[in-house]
Amino acid sequence: MSPTDCSELVDMDHAATTALCDESIAAMEPFLMGTDLTGRGRGRYGNPSGSHALARDAVRALDEAREQVATVLGCEPGEVVFTSGGTEADNHAVTGGMPPRRGTPVCSAVEHPAVLRPTQALGGATVAVDRFGRVDLTALAETVRTIGDGHTGGSYTGGSYTGGSYTENSRAPGVSVVSVMTANNELGTINDISAVAEVVRRHAPGVPLHTDAVQAAPWLDLRSVACEADLVSVSAHKLGGPKGTGALVVRRPHTLAPLLHGGGQERDRRGGTHNVAGIVGFAAALIAAARRRPVSVERIGALRDSLAQRLVALDGVTETIDRRKAPTLPGHCHLLVRGVVGEELLLLLEQRGVCASAASSCASGAIGASHVLEAIGVVDPDVAPVRLTLGADSTPAEVDRAVETFTVSLDRVRSLSRRGAVGGAR
Amino acid sequence: MRVLAALSGGVDSSVAAAILLDEGHEVVGATMKLWGGESDTGCCSVSDVEDARRSAAQLGMDHHVFNYTDEFEHHVVAPYVADHAAGRTPNPCVECNRHLKFDVLLQRADLLGFDAVATGHHARVVRVEDGSLRIGRGADTTKDQSYVLHPLIGESLARVMFPIGHLTKGRVREIAAERGLRTAAKPDSQDVCFITRADGRESFLAERIELHPGTVVDSEGSRVGSVTAVELVTVGQRRGLNLAGGDDRRFATRVDVANRTVTVGPREDLNTEVLELEAVATAVSLGAGAEVMVQTSAHGSARPASVTHWDPSRSQLGLRWAEPTTRVAEGQSVVLYGAHGDDVDLVLAGGLATGGSV
Missing domain, CATH: 2.40.30.10 (Translation factors)
Incomplete structure (x- = not known):
């Protein structure tokens, strides 16, 4: 554990983030350096909100990127709102902007905190999931019916909000939005968004359905799996694009007030000067990921199967999700390891050059308890969760090294770690 | 040696790590996340972790955050609360050193292949004539922490280092300033780290145990005042007893939580x-x-x-x-x-x- 030599690390945490792909770098380069219209070699740096030649140059790039993103996500270019990433997109979708929609937001119990926290902040409801982490459709129908279908959401009409005030929000009747993630970030479990949409249509017609597709986007074709969601969140850095950019799809006829009020960018849905280079890099990464997807899904799925199969052969190691019963993303391998402190196993893996995750960290960087595991009923203090996630460029040699390292580390942590009096994994 | 340096985010521990690096040891920093829960406020707050992490980076060493919130709750906070409930005066810092820094952290250091754990305590490890190791007072008598380290006895001391034990606090701050550490002017930490100054002991305990109002009596048993929470009175306490006429020359000489009674008397009674x-x-x-x-x-x-x-x-x-x-x-x-x-x-x-x- 000397200061880490990153060149020797095996990344088994691609679900956290992944490297920029070549296509993304190439697409961004002209916007960061090189020839510009002033001849100074500072890149295409124009602000797309202006009207002169420099601005129009940036607008063209933005328009192209928006079309590319729309093509991959299966929506109209005008339905794409560029954001600073998944968290902003999720917050925007759940709140409906600032001021928030009237009514009560509803989400599944295993949502990312970017959905869960704003839902809770608005006094919303969470819906139980099955033991694989998929939303319970019966419970969802029940919750939505109970809250009532009197959707009275205010609408934003170009500057004057016609809905209720923030403080009235919790008293307003009806469901304001239903949010169910396409695939869970910790477990990799995939929801049937079409079935969720059917429940919303039947029990809360007119209420927007949001899906956080941040984790799913690298692996699933959102044109089909998320086509029935009205609002879709995507983040660039999970699929080979840069950090700090993403998008929220807002399908017509749904509208949103801006979350960030400002200069009226993004058709008055998101203020703030565009991150042009980031958006261009995001679009290029999306296109590249979509092109590679048929091959990478098969290849990485097989690698993951091999990884999981070899790890569950170890004593006291099981897969958290029975993948024969519930489909998961191809890169996800979520394990429960008996009789170890999870933090210690991860430290030993890192010491031997393998970066994995417990999938739940708090702001200080320490590993905390997982609301996802709690929701699927995994509360045994004697098992520790470990998440290994492969990326599109993961190799068989890396999987071999992960398996070897895991085996050795597990032996060591079991032989040396006296389990604390408090007991167990966190 | 390979040393795991416990970094609290304060000046003492960051300078301790700096000294170890100067001495040629291979040092990795670790901050124990003991408290804060979801909100990450108070002790072991995000800002303390950040100070520790930045100090580690300034010194060129790796840094980890270890989550010991369960152990801290079990070994330190719960006994602290139980002691108060029983009318005893607890020593959370002693218990934290006994169970956390020099037990679970030492074990983890072993697991990860470190030879020793170092902290920024003002104390020394002294080898005496018969070859055994003892805790000694730090050179800065006003900052000496040997009292809270007293449970460290025996062989485990061989794997414990106090690199600033021979320095005064003033010199520690000078070293931090010389090296440009961001902790150089950071104020000293408070006595009980998990109780914030803003909320205090009473509200902390009130969330966890029932506090009972008590009667204050003199040595003859006559009622002379009252307290809002008998669990919060310590023998020797003079203030806060609400004695008739604002009398503050009498001290709590006996605290009987079961009967909700505090007995007071002149100092001689103590x-x-x-x-x-x-x-x-x-x-x-x-x-x-x-x-x-x-x-x-x-x-x-x-x-x-x-x-x-x-x-x-x-x-x-x-x-x-x-x-x-x-x-x-x-x-x-x-x-x-x-x-x-x-x-x-x-x-x-x-x-x-x-x-x-x-």
């Missing part, structure tokens, strides 16, 4: 000639008549006493003060230091004051 200890651990053999220096609070001065009896099988020890002295609250840590020769300023033993010392 005086005693003897002190009985339980849960005693000794670094040396202590026969009856042995002369020692005895410290009864983290920042108090040591006073002379002699051992009256020592029963290792029951971990009980009796002391007689050289001069009558104020009674020690039940549950308070009591640490014995050497009185003569090479033993001066070395921890010989430590234990807890019992209620039966009147």
Whole structure:
């Protein structure tokens, strides 16, 4: 554990983030350096909100990127709102902007905190999931019916909000939005968004359905799996694009007030000067990921199967999700390891050059308890969760090294770690 | 050596790590996340972790955050609350050192292949003539922390380092400033890290146990005042007893939580000639008549006493003060230091004051 030599690390945490792909770098380069219209070699740096030649140059790039993103996500270019990433997109979708929609937001119990926290902040409801982490459709129908279908959401009409005030929000009747993630970030479990949409249509017609597709986007074709969601969140850095950019799809006829009020960018849905280079890099990464997807899904799925199969052969190691019963993303391998402190196993893996995750960290960087595991009923203090996630460029040699390292580390942590009096994994 | 440096985010531990690096050790920093829960406020807050992480980066070493919130709750916070509920005076810093820094952290250091754990305590590890190791007072007597480290006895001391124990606090801050560490001017931490100054002990305890109003009586049993929470009164306390006419010349001499009664009396009523200890651990053999220096609070001065009896099988020890002295609250840590020769300023033993010392 000397200061880490990153060149020797095996990344088994691609679900956290992944490297920029070549296509993304190439697409961004002209916007960061090189020839510009002033001849100074500072890149295409124009602000797309202006009207002169420099601005129009940036607008063209933005328009192209928006079309590319729309093509991959299966929506109209005008339905794409560029954001600073998944968290902003999720917050925007759940709140409906600032001021928030009237009514009560509803989400599944295993949502990312970017959905869960704003839902809770608005006094919303969470819906139980099955033991694989998929939303319970019966419970969802029940919750939505109970809250009532009197959707009275205010609408934003170009500057004057016609809905209720923030403080009235919790008293307003009806469901304001239903949010169910396409695939869970910790477990990799995939929801049937079409079935969720059917429940919303039947029990809360007119209420927007949001899906956080941040984790799913690298692996699933959102044109089909998320086509029935009205609002879709995507983040660039999970699929080979840069950090700090993403998008929220807002399908017509749904509208949103801006979350960030400002200069009226993004058709008055998101203020703030565009991150042009980031958006261009995001679009290029999306296109590249979509092109590679048929091959990478098969290849990485097989690698993951091999990884999981070899790890569950170890004593006291099981897969958290029975993948024969519930489909998961191809890169996800979520394990429960008996009789170890999870933090210690991860430290030993890192010491031997393998970066994995417990999938739940708090702001200080320490590993905390997982609301996802709690929701699927995994509360045994004697098992520790470990998440290994492969990326599109993961190799068989890396999987071999992960398996070897895991085996050795597990032996060591079991032989040396006296389990604390408090007991167990966190 | 490979050393795991516990970094609190304060100036002492960051300078301790710097000194180890200067001495040529391979050092990795670790911050123990002990408290804060979801909100990450108070002690071990995100900003303390950030200070630790930035100091580690400035010094060019790797840094980890270890989550020990369950262990801290179990070994430190829960006993702290239980002690108050029973009318005893707890020592959370002692328990944290005993169970967290020098037990679970030391174990993890072993697991990860480190030779030693270093902290920024103002104390020293001293090898005495017979070859054994003892905790000694830090060079800065005003900052000495040997009292809260007294449970460290025996072999584990061989794997413990206190790199700033020979320095004054002023010199520690100078070193931090010389190296441009962001912790150089950071204020010293508070006594009980998990209780914020804003909310205080009462609201902390009120969330966890039922606090009961109590009657204040004099030595004859006549009611002379009242307190809002008998669990919060400590023997020797003078303020906050709400005595008639604002009388503040009387002290709490007895706290009876079960009967919700606090007895007060003049200072003389607090005086005693003897002190009985339980849960005693000794670094040396202590026969009856042995002369020692005895410290009864983290920042108090040591006073002379002699051992009256020592029963290792029951971990009980009796002391007689050289001069009558104020009674020690039940549950308070009591640490014995050497009185003569090479033993001066070395921890010989430590234990807890019992209620039966009147």
